[in-house]
Amino acid sequence: MTDTKIPLAGVIGAPVAHSKSPQLQHHWLKSLGLKGHYIPMHVEPEDLERVLRTLPAMGFVGVNITIPHKEAVLQIADQVTDRATLIGAANTLIFRKDGKIRADNTDGYGFLENLKAGAPEWDPKSGPAAVLGAGGASRAVVASLLEAGVPEIMLTNRTRMRAERLASDFGNRVQVYDWVQAGNMLDDAMLTVNTTSLGMIGKSELRVPLDGLRRGTVATDLVYTPLKTRFLATAEAQGCVVVDGLGMLLHQAVPGFERWFGQRPTVDSAARAAALR
Numbered sequence: 001m002t003d004t005k006i007p008l009a010g011v012i013g014a015p016v017a018h019s020k021s022p023q024l025q026h027h028w029l030k031s032l033g034l035k036g037h038y039i040p041m042h043v044e045p046e047d048l049e050r051v052l053r054t055l056p057a058m059g060f061v062g063v064n065i066t067i068p069h070k071e072a073v074l075q076i077a078d079q080v081t082d083r084a085t086l087i088g089a090a091n092t093l094i095f096r097k098d099g100k101i102r103a104d105n106t107d108g109y110g111f112l113e114n115l116k117a118g119a120p121e122w123d124p125k126s127g128p129a130a131v132l133g134a135g136g137a138s139r140a141v142v143a144s145l146l147e148a149g150v151p152e153i154m155l156t157n158r159t160r161m162r163a164e165r166l167a168s169d170f171g172n173r174v175q176v177y178d179w180v181q182a183g184n185m186l187d188d189a190m191l192t193v194n195t196t197s198l199g200m201i202g203k204s205e206l207r208v209p210l211d212g213l214r215r216g217t218v219a220t221d222l223v224y225t226p227l228k229t230r231f232l233a234t235a236e237a238q239g240c241v242v243v244d245g246l247g248m249l250l251h252q253a254v255p256g257f258e259r260w261f262g263q264r265p266t267v268d269s270a271a272r273a274a275a276l277r
């Protein structure tokens with residue numbers, strides 16, 4: 001039997017077996033000496049609402065949400081934060097004491113914190129950012145960059161319509177560029193972000209010409225398997241400051257952990273090692 005006094009959290013997805021969150025959250029629980037469990041749960045879309053409504057009574061204080069439920073969960077939650085609404089997806093749920101489910105999106109926060117830690121000299125206001133990709137992750141990145149004060153975002157995506165839809169949701173600081181000419185926008189970028197899945201182990205490589213990347217500007221990749229993607233290796237060879245994507249995974253997990261278990265965890269080399277275990 002589960003001791004209901006021990007707070008429970010977890011991650012819900014389909015599939016969920018690959019998730020690095022359980023190792024990370026258990027590392028933090030252990031290093032902070034806190035009681036709690038964090039459980040991966042494979043839940044199919046048709047069962048999502050029933051499972052979410054059942055978990056609070058079982059002692060769950062919240063969950064992370066991953067693919068394919070990040071958008072659908074907005075329809076189920078009783079409260080959705082403004083940033084989750086703007087992004088159109090949530091990754092962190094809080095089960096409130098009054099039984100209500102609150103949905104938030106911490107991906108943008110995780111993205112920015114990772115950049116601040118890995119490239120502290122980067123000033124958001126210093127110039128435009130180039131963003132490759134216009135999927136769910138891109139929406140979180142764009143939202144956080146605009147909030148941080150980036151003057152202009154140059155956005156490109158294989159499927160141009162998707163980039164145009166994103167741009168129209170976020171206003172005129174987002175300009176859409178053709179995927180086939182994506183290399184051209186890099187000349188002006190102070191920050192270049194790959195939000196596509198290209199370069200991930202098992203996927204195709206990112207084929208965008210990267211010779212426009214300028215020395216001293218920042219390049220970051222949301223892909224973290226491998227840690228050093230070809231995009232980051234090329235950027236580094238051209239003198240960019242490079243920031244890998246694992247830190248975003250770690251930082252986006254901080255607000256949920258703090259809310260559920262009551263202490264703010266540290267993102268350090270031990271946390272990185274735990275997530276890679």
Ligand code: ATR
Pocket residue numbers: 132133134135136137138157158159160162195196197198204
């Ligand atoms: P996520 O939530 O991780 O962003 P997603 O919403 O499926 O996942 O988005 C995946 C991104 O990778 C999109 O920008 C996608 O481009 P399309 O909108 O054109 O599909 C991009 N992507 C995936 N495979 C790609 C490929 N072979 N070539 C170019 N872009 C690709």
